[in-house]
Amino acid sequence: MLRGFATISLWADDLEAAKDWHAELLGVQPYFSVPGPDGRAGYYEFRAGDYEHELGLIDARFRPGGPAAAPGGAIMYWHVDDLDAAVARLLAMGAREHEKITERGAGTGFATASVVDPFGNVLGVMSNPHYLEILAKAAPV
Known part of the structure; x- marks a missing residue:
């Protein structure tokens, strides 16, 4: 049933800062982005690692259940x-x-x-x- 890691999604209140931080960490720019309904960026996706796994950054305004109080999951x-x-x-x-x-x-x-x-x-x-x-x-x- 579970075939392997496909995408991991992270949330950020400041999506542009998160994109820049992860681009520096990974050494690549996101290859894919999707605007939110208001036209501002809502999602960025990177390919990372030996198998080009997907790392998605999502604007926290779209987080299910609202903002998290502390790191978890x-x-x-x-x-x-x-x-x-x-x-x-x-x-x-x-x-x-x-x-x-x-x-x-x-x-x-x-x-x-x-x-x-x-x-x-x-x-x-x-x-x-x-x-x-x-x-x-x-x-x-």
Whole structure:
């Protein structure tokens, strides 16, 4: 039934600032945008990572149930090659620590951390040996 990560959506009160912040983080501009009913941008979408997963930024005025009081929900973890460097960069870009770098099973190579971006969304990053195994299998021979 579940085939894999397709799109993750994040909400932002200041959509233009969120677009610029994520463009700097990802090193690319959004490839797709949709205006809201008033003509102002309502949605931006980026392609990111080895499999060009979709990261959607949505104006918070369209958030189901209204504005969130605090970060919450599921945490999407992105594999990074250097966890310490990734966390340091995110913090330098104005994110705040949500969960410090935590080893997940002694000697397994799995470790996670999360931050809250300047727009109130939780962003997870991790070292994930399984991701690297799958990536190696998908690499052209």
